[in-house]
Amino acid sequence: MRWRGLTLSYAVRNTIILLVTLFFIGGASYSYIKFYQEAKLEKLQTSKTEKQKDYNSKKATSDSYPQLNETYQNAVNIVENYDKALYPNNDPDDVFDYLNEISEGDAQVFFGYTLVDSVTMDQYGILNSDINGIGDYENFVRFVNTLENSQLINKIKSLSLNQPPEGSELTDVTFSFRLESYYQRVPLQDVNQVVSSFTMNPSVSTANPFYPLIRTSIPPNENNLVNVEQSRLIGLSGTRIFVIDQSGSMNTLKEGDNVYLGYLQSIDSENKIATFSLNKGGITELVTMEIEQ
Template sequence: MSYALRNSLILLVTLLLIAGAAFSYIKFVQKAEINDLTTELESLNRDYGTKTEIRDQYPPLLERYNKARDIVQNFDKKLYSSNNPDDVYDYLSEINDENLELFYDFTYQDSTVNNQYGILRSRIVGTGIYSDFVTFINKIENSLYLNKIENVNITPGVGEATQDYVNFNMTLNSYYQKIVFETAEDIQQKFRIDSTISVFNPLKPLVLSSVPANTDNLTNIEQSRLIGLTSTRIFIIDQNGETQILKPGDKVYLGYLREIDSENKEVIFNLDKGGIQEIFTLKVER
């Protein structure tokens, strides 16, 4: 074998070894790295696409959030901040202030949860003056926190001298936040009332079986004597033998002084005898 041929074979073998090594490196090393890099690139592209969508959606979402926030902050109602029934009880205690003659038991029953809010359900059973009961419900439904009243049952009170007492029971649904959301609370508007709601008691008899007692010791004009009058004042000896001076509009037992008739020397009273309206006239004694 010639020297040139031998060198050519050696060079060929060397080239084959280099080519094989290069092929093996590309096949078994670089291809795996390329696959890993391709997978990583695809993941990065997907992540970039997602973040691009979020970036594009952010301005309209921010605008919607600000609008919703403005609506909630300017809304005249808000939800309780938690599902603690003590918050509801304390709120009702503030509504039932010293101006209302109302007595009740508050019983927490259960709590239900919806997507963005929850409901505390309570039972209220009590007694009180009908007009105060109506005012109590009026405040609950129109004041700051969102409450709804259901299943109201009212019966006339038994044995109450004023005939104005009622027994009542009802279900109270109080709404609370499941997702915390910033709201504005105007303390000045915490308690509100609808003044157009009537407090007339439909359960009270139109005519009472007996007239109310004279607990304030007002002048009983049916047991009094008219001893003198002017155009603006009258002078009466009442049921106790004491002199009383009255002017139009002044209260007497069961009614009030309506009119002074100086010409005929008499006075006219309007009386309400347990629902029966009467006009009572007194003349000056001679």
């Protein structure tokens, strides 16, 4: 080979070709490593870092599982054994039915139910209802007592009590109040564990402040009890007396037995008298009967 009068041997020529080839190979390798492999390595490194963080987080959760599980089981045990519970949902029919279940026997009242609205919180909600009605005062106290102290959570607000309209029983009152009934929005409790057992606070007084101490009229003798003022004492023993009542029938009474407006308080066999305690419209009188000679 000639180049401007120079003749290159095959060895030199091959060396130059080899060097050029090596240069291109080296450049290509560098470019491959620099622009492809490095980017891929950086991506892999980033992925490794993220996976390591995820692993560390999951490992920390795994390591804390025994303690978390113990805390959870304790919380479940507290909830399951708590004496209060939320309504399972926001169905007002459940509240109405619950009130009807309470209003039985010596807690019976007559009431109307009106749903006002439903307020939602994070994990629970509140059904607001207006309740109004009429009933015997002692029954109403037991109704409210049971409602507030039984398992399902109900709160009474803005309670109003008034004397009944004319013609009603003297023991009756009219009432109205706002009822807040709490229900669950997330499954906090097993609804199968909610029972309908009712509880009352026995220390709550049922004395009726609306009942008049002195009344202008006295109740009729509906049970045809012995009317002391229209009867005659015809005999007595140490524990019993014998009375001819207002209808001419003979009755045997012992201490504590009921008569019209009261009861037989005592028997004095020595003096041959019987003493009765009578409540005449709120005024208590002691009436004494003697054996007729």
